[in-house]
Amino acid sequence: MKPKIIVIEDEAILRMDLKEMLTDAGYDVIAEGDNGEKAIELAHQFKPDLMIMDIKMPKMDGLKASRIIAKQSKTPILMLTAFSQKEFVEDAKKANVLGYLVKPISEANLVPAVEIALSQAQQRVQFEDELLQKDKKMNARKQIERAKGVLMKVKKLNEQAAYEKMRNFSMKQQVSLERTANAILKKYANDM
Numbered sequence: 153m154k155p156k157i158i159v160i161e162d163e164a165i166l167r168m169d170l171k172e173m174l175t176d177a178g179y180d181v182i183a184e185g186d187n188g189e190k191a192i193e194l195a196h197q198f199k200p201d202l203m204i205m206d207i208k209m210p211k212m213d214g215l216k217a218s219r220i221i222a223k224q225s226k227t228p229i230l231m232l233t234a235f236s237q238k239e240f241v242e243d244a245k246k247a248n249v250l251g252y253l254v255k256p257i258s259e260a261n262l263v264p265a266v267e268i269a270l271s272q273a274q275q276r277v278q279f280e281d282e283l284l285q286k287d288k289k290m291n292a293r294k295q296i297e298r299a300k301g302v303l304m305k306v307k308k309l310n311e312q313a314a315y316e317k318m319r320n321f322s323m324k325q326q327v328s329l330e331r332t333a334n335a336i337l338k339k340y341a342n343d344m
């Protein structure tokens with residue numbers, strides 16, 4: 153599937169150029185806007201793979217908009233900037249701004265920047281996913297330990313026997329050790 157991109161730029165001609173360059177490069181420009189407020193609205197509505205946003209815009213500038221968007225979603229942002237605005241962008245990187253592109257924009261600098269931003273965004277998602285998986289595994293291990301403790305106490309078993317009882321039950325019922333542990337914890341909740 154084509155990556156979905158939203159373009160926010162107040163200069164209409166540049167916005168049109170960007171849209172054309174992106175479309176030619178195989179991206180799907182799903183929405184566009186010309187100020188920060190619109191950017192917030194569109195990011196929320198479309199959840200794009202990437203938002204390309206100008207800094208200097210009427211109503212609300214791109215930096216402020218990116219900070220607000222970061223609080224609401226994980227929408228990655230590539231900033232468009234004039235050379236003199238570099239220091240502002242460094243500040244914005246703390247939020248969800250993955251990079252910036254200095255004007256004038258050409259296909260030669262746009263497409264690689266978009267590719268890098270998209271792959272960074274994907275890496276970030278993967279990394280967060282890995283953290284979540286690790287967290288889940290750790291929780292499962294904790295539950296298993298707790299259930300083992302409960303069995304030892306209720307059934308007066310030693311650690312090895314309690315563990316084997318759980319493992320045998322899991323194998324027989326063809327459920328995970330974690331599910332067995334949760335069932336044990338639930339069953340003996342009142343005995344503890």
Ligand SMILES: [Mg+2]
Pocket residue numbers: 161162163206207208209
């Ligand atoms: Mg502008």
